[in-house]
Amino acid sequence: MNNFKNLRGTVDLLPDQLIKWQNVEKIIIEQLIRSSVKEIRTPILEMTELFMRGIGEGTDVVSKEMYTFLDKGERSCALRPEGTASVARALIQNGISTKPFQKLWYMGPMFRYERPQAGRQRQFHQLGVEFVGYKSVRSDIEIITLAWDILEKLGIKELNLEINTLGNNVDRSNFQKAFVKWLEVNKNFLDLDSQKRINKNPLRILDTKNVQTKKVLDDAPRLFDFLSTESLERYLIIKEKLKLLKIPFIENKNLVRGLDYYTHTAFEITSGSLGSQATVCGGGRYDNLISQMGGTETPAIGFAIGLERIILLSGKELEESRDTDIYIVNKGIHAEILAMELSRKLRNYDLIVELDLSGTSFSKQFKKANKLKSKSIIVIGDDEALKNEFVIRLFNNEYSKNKEETISIKDNIKLEKWVQSNLLLDKNL
RNA sequence: GCGGGCGUCGCCAAGUGGUUAAGGCAGCGGCUUGUGGCGCCGCUAUUCGGGGGUUCGAAUCCCCUCGCUCGCCCCA
Incomplete structure (x- = not known):
């Protein structure tokens, strides 16, 4: 057979499967509309530079997973690996990044060059929600609640919410200094991957899966101890409010998430019934991204939900279609x-x-x-x-x-x- | 990038060295040109992911390659 085949990590969605997709999308969009979130659409293609600066060059996503190419004008282009950087760019470029209180959502394909496996493709789909211009603690809670409610509306079972705080800039850099110092002293006790990350992306080491390294890290300085009272306060309030709202969560002090731009709140929602790719939703606050990208200081928080994983988890009741009348x-x-x-x-x-x-x-x-x-x-x-x-x-x-x-x-x-x-x-x- | 499993029709599959590659589902045609559920009959892979080798003979053995899949890493 020398017929054409789709590229590895991409899939055809056939009419029968799309019934479920359409139902899932419908439930999501309805909930977003009811939550007064507005849609934004940005190009799938962007300058490579945008993601390098926005997401961080040391991150896995940028350093090894981006789909990049030179176009006919010799410009380096990339298929977006995620949505936040594009949204930030669009807001700055259109002069509306400082407009207060923008609640935005987008849904569409993202691209990451990785080995495909269950719940993971090279072209996959995300729903992203960004609250831009919000700095109150309540916006953190609101966005976590929104993610949670969407997943519940979709009938997804066994949801676990994990949260952590990364502190503000000062907290982070104070911690990072101390941490790197400690890492260098204890370098020989770390696994190879972690050693490589000391200079590239030290915070990421906290999230290691290596059992040995995990043990060693028990004695390392803790981010938590470097938090300012302001950051700490913020985190405490969030936990308290989540309890009041009866949204169950667990604290995970090692949750740092892969992308550079996060500050303060970081969270992740997993589902036990998904196997190894358990993360269904990931998000957090990114107060520095917009200013780092050339906009004025604008706080923001957001999350992304992986649609393929949602489809895998959602039930048969979403597969029903209308018969011919x-x-x-x-x-x-x-x-x-x-x-x-x-x-x-x-x-x-x-x-x-x-x-x-x-x-x-x-x-x-x-x-x-x-x-x-x-x-x-x-x-x-x-x-x-x-x-x-x-x-x-x-x-x-x-x-x-x-x-x-x-x-x-x-x-x-x-x-x-x-x-x-x-x-x-x-x-x- | 690194491991494990698997590749026979659109789908599910039997076959594990001998001259014709079962079967089921789906599809198509007919029994039945203007009225549907069932039934019956017929058709649908010169070929077993691709290439090379061993052999009188290979889907079956060997080598290479490609693809799929699961896992690691990381993430949605």
């Missing part, structure tokens, strides 16, 4: 045009109408209608067409009991009555 069986030159007119008329009601375009035998068309589980059927042959009428009847399991009704093509009132009482009745409830 009316299948129009038609054959013959006079009948065909009449059938087309009729299908257009019927689609003005909220009905799914399938017009048979095959022109094959009636019995074939009936079989097709049956296979589609159409709720009702209209038959127009030339016999009917010449008399300007058609036949309609219900088309379900009790087929023998369903009486046909003949309706004149001009008799809209009779048609509407039939449709109302047979197809739309339960739908309107």
Whole structure:
């Protein structure tokens, strides 16, 4: 076979699977609208530089997972690996980064060059939410709550929320200095990966999975001890409020998250039933990003939810689609045009109408209608067409009991009555 | 980038050295040109991911390669 194949780590989403996607997207968007969050769309393609500066050159995402290439003008471009940097760029560029209180969301494909596995692809989809211009503690709580509520609305089970604080700039750099010093002294006790990170991305070492290194780190200086009273206060309030709101969480002092731009609150939501790629949602505060990227000092907080993982976790009830309401069986030159007119008329009601375009035998068309589980059927042959009428009847399991009704093509009132009482009745409830 | 598993029709698969590669589902055609659930009949892989080798003979053995998949790392 030398047919074309999709690239590794990408997938085709076929009609049957998309029913679930559409339902998931619908639930998410409805919840966002109700929470007064507005959509923003930025390009999938950006200058590579944007992510290097925004996310951080030392991060894994930038240093080894970016899809980059030179375009015809020799510019280095990248397929976005995440959304926050793009949103920040867009706000600065359009002169609205300082506009207070912007709640934004986006949903779309992201790209990371990694080995694919369950719940992980090279092209994957994220929902991102960013609250820009918010610095109050309540905005942290609001955004965590929003993430939590969306996941619950989607019916996802076994959710675990982990939170931590990374402090402000000063806290972090004080800690980092002390930490790096300590790391250098104890370098030989660390695993190789961690050793490499000492200069590139020391905070990341806290998040190591290496058991040996974890043990060694027990004696290292702790970020927590470097927190200013202001930072500490903030963190305490968040925990307190989450308890009041009855959102269960656990503290994870080693949660630092992969991207450089986080400050203060960092959080992650995992689901036990997902296996090794357990993270469903990750987020945190990033008060420095916008200023670092050339905007004025603007606090912000956000999160991202991985849609593929959500799809894996959400239940079968989201896979149900609407059946065809009316299948129009038609054959013959006079009948065909009449059938087309009729299908257009019927689609003005909220009905799914399938017009048979095959022109094959009636019995074939009936079989097709049956296979589609159409709720009702209209038959127009030339016999009917010449008399300007058609036949309609219900088309379900009790087929023998369903009486046909003949309706004149001009008799809209009779048609509407039939449709109302047979197809739309339960739908309107 | 590093490990493990797997690759026979659109899907699920049997076959593990002998001359025709089971079967099921789906699809198509017919029994039944204008009325559907069932049933019956027929059709649908010169070929077993690709290449090379061993052999009189390979889907079956060996080598290489590609792909998929799961895990590590990291993340959504």
